[in-house]
């Protein structure tokens with residue numbers, strides 16, 4: 136059945152190992168982020184096979200899918216007050232920025248007779264989650280330390296996700312300083328300081344992370360071998376872990392330019408087209424933006440050009456391919472980050488594993 140995504144487990148195991156080993160050389164422990172593949176336990180197991188012992192996801196539902204895996208499970212988005220019961224049930228750790236929520240976690244953890252570890256987030260400029268005011272962060276730390284059922288595990292930050300503020304040695308020095316300030320406020324050392332995501336790897340490789348920052352939460356780099364500051368591929372990794380096949384449902388010669396009056400797309404933008412001539416071989420595939428993201432996808436056949444996609448149709452120009460495509464043939468696409476995420480969220484995409 137198509138569309139179908141094939142997951143190369145050996146490739147993920149290798150990528151994760153290369154990156155986790157690289158991090159270990161720079162005193163960094165890795166939390167393997169699983170949200171890209173919706174917490175599929177078969178894929179998450181590849182992280183564990185690579186020696187990673189902590190798994191992180193932004194959805195409690197995904198953590199629940201991984202309940203049988205032996206790992207420390209983190210919720211890496213601030214928890215909803217309404218999901219605290221399931222949070223305590225399925226997560227060992229969560230990233231937090233509201234004391235009200237931490238109080239609710241404390242109560243629930245006591246009721247369930249469990250211990251939940253709290254990482255307090257500092258917003259160092261990306262304007263997403265976390266405390267901006269140090270005083271508030273310190274107050275939250277002191278109160279968390281006093282609450283039953285929860286344990287203050289450490290602090291963390293997230294950058295390059297909303298405002299694309301880059302991690303640099305100043306931001307890391309700030310985090311190191313906060314570690315000291317929090318430790319002094321509670322009178323004991325913290326266990327962990329989580330310094331960011333795949334965008335921090337480049338800085339790490341240039342030895343720009345102080346020893347007080349000792350954890351990264353990684354998704355994109357573990358799966359695709361790609362760091363996110365300069366978008367370079369890391370040594371010994373392979374970006375082709377997720378290959379999606381879709382079926383050609385129409386193949387015809389068509390002009391490269393549309394004809395008629397052109398309006399705006401669903402986002403209010405006027406589309407633009409490149410003139411490649413009158414006689415192009417165009418393929419329409421049964422795949423759409425519901426199932427993948429055209430902008431983070433690369434056809435394996437270098438002669439294929441992705442022209443664009445609507446919700447349910449993918450338009451390709453196959454004129455320059457060496458292959459003679461026919462209706463009913465499939466086309467293989469290498470998926471990047473957002474494309475993989477969509478494929479795993481779409482119920483229409485079949486999932487298969489390759490284990491060699």
Ligand SMILES: *Cc1c(COP(=O)(O)O)cnc(C)c1O
Pocket residue numbers: 168170193211212293331332333334352353354355356363
């Ligand atoms: C998604 C996410 C990550 C992982 O990001 P990558 O760029 O895939 O490494 C880390 N931390 C948080 C809080 C996230 O939401």
